[in-house]
Amino acid sequence: MINDDLILEDYDLEPGKKILMGNIAMAEGAIAAGCRFFAGYPITPQNEVPQHLSQRLPEVGGRFIQMEDEIGSINAVVGASFAGLKAMTSTSGPGFSLMQETISMAANNEIPCVICDVQRAGPGSGIVSLPHQSDVMQAHYGGNGEYILPTFAPSTCQDLFDFMMDAFNTAEKYRVPVVVLSDAFLGHNHEQVIIPTADEIRKKIIPRRRVLLDDDGNILNPKSYRPFTYEDPSNRGHYIIPPPPVLGTEYHPNWMPTVTHTPDSIASEDPYVSTKVNEMITYKIISNADKICKNDRRWLDDSNIAVLCYGLPYRTAIKAVKDARDEGIKVGIFRLRVVWPLPEKEIKEVAESVDTILVPEINLGQILIYVKAIGGCDAKILPITAIGRLHEPKEILAKIKEVNK
Amino acid sequence: MALLPTYTIEKPDHPYGKNTFTGLLSGHTFNLFCRGCGYGTIAHLFTRVWEDNGLDLNYPNIVGVGCYSMIPLVLPGHKNMALHGRGIAVATGLKLANPDLKPIVWEGDGDALAIGTNHFVHACRRNVDMVVFLLNNKTYGMTGGQLAPTTPEHYKATTAPYGMLERPFDPVKLAISAGATYVARWTTAHPRQLMKAMKTAILDHKGFALIDIVSQCVTYFGRKNKMAEPIEIFRWIKNNSITIKKAEGMSEEELKDKIVVGEFLNIKKPELSEKHIELIKKIRGL
Numbered sequence: 001m002i003n004d005d006l007i008l009e010d011y012d013l014e015p016g017k018k019i020l021m022g023n024i025a026m027a028e029g030a031i032a033a034g035c036r037f038f039a040g041y042p043i044t045p046q047n048e049v050p051q052h053l054s055q056r057l058p059e060v061g062g063r064f065i066q067m068e069d070e071i072g073s074i075n076a077v078v079g080a081s082f083a084g085l086k087a088m089t090s091t092s093g094p095g096f097s098l099m100q101e102t103i104s105m106a107a108n109n110e111i112p113c114v115i116c117d118v119q120r121a122g123p124g125s126g127i128v129s130l131p132h133q134s135d136v137m138q139a140h141y142g143g144n145g146e147y148i149l150p151t152f153a154p155s156t157c158q159d160l161f162d163f164m165m166d167a168f169n170t171a172e173k174y175r176v177p178v179v180v181l182s183d184a185f186l187g188h189n190h191e192q193v194i195i196p197t198a199d200e201i202r203k204k205i206i207p208r209r210r211v212l213l214d215d216d217g218n219i220l221n222p223k224s225y226r227p228f229t230y231e232d233p234s235n236r237g238h239y240i241i242p243p244p245p246v247l248g249t250e251y252h253p254n255w256m257p258t259v260t261h262t263p264d265s266i267a268s269e270d271p272y273v274s275t276k277v278n279e280m281i282t283y284k285i286i287s288n289a290d291k292i293c294k295n296d297r298r299w300l301d302d303s304n305i306a307v308l309c310y311g312l313p314y315r316t317a318i319k320a321v322k323d324a325r326d327e328g329i330k331v332g333i334f335r336l337r338v339v340w341p342l343p344e345k346e347i348k349e350v351a352e353s354v355d356t357i358l359v360p361e362i363n364l365g366q367i368l369i370y371v372k373a374i375g376g377c378d379a380k381i382l383p384i385t386a387i388g389r390l391h392e393p394k395e396i397l398a399k400i401k402e403v404n405k
Numbered sequence: 406m407a408l409l410p411t412y413t414i415e416k417p418d419h420p421y422g423k424n425t426f427t428g429l430l431s432g433h434t435f436n437l438f439c440r441g442c443g444y445g446t447i448a449h450l451f452t453r454v455w456e457d458n459g460l461d462l463n464y465p466n467i468v469g470v471g472c473y474s475m476i477p478l479v480l481p482g483h484k485n486m487a488l489h490g491r492g493i494a495v496a497t498g499l500k501l502a503n504p505d506l507k508p509i510v511w512e513g514d515g516d517a518l519a520i521g522t523n524h525f526v527h528a529c530r531r532n533v534d535m536v537v538f539l540l541n542n543k544t545y546g547m548t549g550g551q552l553a554p555t556t557p558e559h560y561k562a563t564t565a566p567y568g569m570l571e572r573p574f575d576p577v578k579l580a581i582s583a584g585a586t587y588v589a590r591w592t593t594a595h596p597r598q599l600m601k602a603m604k605t606a607i608l609d610h611k612g613f614a615l616i617d618i619v620s621q622c623v624t625y626f627g628r629k630n631k632m633a634e635p636i637e638i639f640r641w642i643k644n645n646s647i648t649i650k651k652a653e654g655m656s657e658e659e660l661k662d663k664i665v666v667g668e669f670l671n672i673k674k675p676e677l678s679e680k681h682i683e684l685i686k687k688i689r690g691l
Contacts (some may be wrong), residue, residue: 006689008689046502058688059688071491072494072497076501077498079495079498080499081502082465082498082499082503084503085503087498087502102488135599247483248483248507252483252485255484258488376501
């Protein structure tokens with residue numbers, strides 16, 4: 001198949017503590033996760049990702065290409081994924097918008113890939129060097145059709161390294177494009193990153209399945225291979241996710257259409273099939289939300305105020321919450337490591353146990369709407385808004401004190 | 406069962422033989438094109454090239470969006486549909502990720518010359534090893550006969566009821582100037598030459614190969630331009646086709662509505678996926 005002798009499977013950087021820039025930590029995380037193909041287009045503030053990968057990918061036998069635009073980039077990533085390589089692209093807000101058409105297609109055809117979005121202040125060309133959690137909704141609702149992409153929200157450079165591995169694992173396991181939402185501050189932040197050993201990384205990552213195996217570990221007969229996810233006939237609401245098809249092998253449907261299709265890759269214009277497809281690509285993620293979602297809960301058991309945050313604001317929110325607790329205010333913190341799918345059950349539990357939830361976000365409240373919808377009946381939910389900058393801890397502390405009165 | 410035609414296993418001698426031979430190879434008994442459409446012919450010719458040369462799964466078909474997206478139903482091999490105009494970008498990623506494959510990209514004039522021109526010219530420049538069949542019917546057949554970037558000047562389309570005001574694109578000149586290494590143009594009226602060009606591009610050439618296949622759209626281009634019968638538009642293509650040799654001495658005015666056919670370019674240049682392999686070998690010391 002692929003010339004395997006060229007590709008170095010193991011991670012080659014020596015383990016230990018290092019000071020890395022966020023974007024470079026993200027690029028290294030991708031290599032550790034087994035990414036061996038990158039296609040991208042320059043856009044500030046993600047430029048260090050392709051710069052670093054253009055040097056590093058050939059060292060591990062990977063392919064780097066700078067495409068003619070973001071649309072070409074994401075399509076080349078899709079092509080590389082068809083060929084059986086783990087592939088990613090990175091971009092920023094405007095480029096992410098250009099990619100949406102293909103991301104929607106990749107969700108429909110269940111093509112595993114990773115899209116890193118180093119967000120910058122919008123709208124329009126915005127401010128290229130300032131952060132803005134502007135693409136949270138776009139990651140979910142950016143394209144046509146209904147689907148959900150697992151979306152990771154790192155807060156530190158260590159997260160950037162670690163979450164890339166989680167992102168690739170999620171993409172492989174659930175056959176879905178995965179989004180990692182970094183931002184301009186985090187991408188340019190230099191911080192300590194602890195790099196695990198190659199053995200630890202090997203145990204952690206899910207490799208791309210090149211020889212396709214069935215559930216019992218036997219080599220799958222190409223004739224019994226169903227190319228797309230289908231509902232378990234004996235267990236309604238649960239989905240069986242087959243390995244992704246690989247071009248050049250027999251594990252590929254005769255015709256893989258981008259139009260609505262049945263699990264056996266037959267194009268269809270039946271509204272019933274359309275309903276099934278939309279349900280399948282959405283619910284295969286939502287039904288596994290408890291496995292995909294990872295949350296940090298701290299000091300929530302005795303608190304009557306909770307701070308719910310994700311991504312960059314976690315850095316100052318944790319400081320504000322610690323300060324508030326030092327002053328005797330009963331406040332806890334709930335951090336989303338994964339934004340989509342939302343851990344609705346946990347948010348509901350938090351809302352039931354506290355009086356007020358504060359949601360610091362670097363936008364006008366994109367997750368706030370959801371938190372209100374989930375827990376609005378049980379708790380008062382208030383935003384803390386900042387755009388183009390990170391909240392100062394004293395801002396969040398002042399808000400905590402205000403609602404504590 | 407009475408509706409199904411009966412086959413003979415024997416291969417028809419003439420390339421215009423029964424379409425049912427194509428159907429026989431792929432297990433389909435019909436194609437979905439309009440009466441007199443050229444795409445059935447092209448599918449048929451490609452199937453013959455595939456069969457004659459024993460091509461296998463290492464030649465994946467990447468198909469864009471247009472009437473010709475229905476060609477896969479009668480094609481052998483694995484077919485992967487891409488979005489409108491993005492087939493060449495997908496094939497670029499595919500070729501780099503697995504250099505053992507040789508993608509065969511099916512594009513329409515709308516795909517390659519309107520929405521996906523960017524990918525098209527850059528793939529020419531990079532000289533990525535792939536074959537692009539540009540199915541050029543001079544209109545947007547699937548969406549209802551709108552003007553295409555290849556519609557000749559003064560010809561009519563549903564969005565050009567008073568005649569096309571713009572000048573058409575010449576994909577051959579575009580590909581040559583962008584750096585493609587194999588460029589040919591044939592029409593559905595030149596089946597044998599087209600088959601030969603397909604074989605050369607797929608098997609004998611390494612690098613970006615473009616075959617501009619001029620085809621007839623009876624339902625829209627023909628009807629709008631007073632060639633409502635399949636044979637009329639077919640004759641229009643045949644009578645307007647001239648070889649490169651004949652076209653050499655002709656002025657621009659004389660060449661206006663003519664379709665210059667032939668093999669324009671067949672050169673060897675370093676190919677991108679090979680360069681990547683060389684680079685990796687050099688860096689890794691293999």
